[in-house]
Amino acid sequence: VHFVVSSCYIVYIVDIHGCVCLLVQELEENLRETQSTAQRMETHLVQKEKLYEDKIKVLEAQMKVDLADKESLEFRRAHHQEEAREKCKLLSEQKATINAMDSKMKNLEQRIAELSEASKLAANSSIYTQKNL
16 A cells, blocks of 8 residues: 555656646746747847938938038028129119219200200391391
């Protein structure tokens, strides 16, 4: 009987040992799966980080180009404004010159009309004087 009881205990211990071994194997499998998942996630995160770094570099480069374009446009705008001011000043000067010349022309026309009238009067006076002589 003692042998049988011992035998039962041994079988029972073997069964528990077998269960423990299965449990350890299952835990090891879960650990491997978790490590594999963690490795994939880490790889994915590294790829995402690289992608975002590349996007940032592209955006920074585009920002530099845009800033240079903006500065160029601002310079051209300032240059065009200066040219416009100079042209307006020139036009104002030309308008003043034209107005002055127009005024002189009117004065000359008036003077010519006056001289013509004086010449007619002088001619009439000369004719009158000659008739009376």
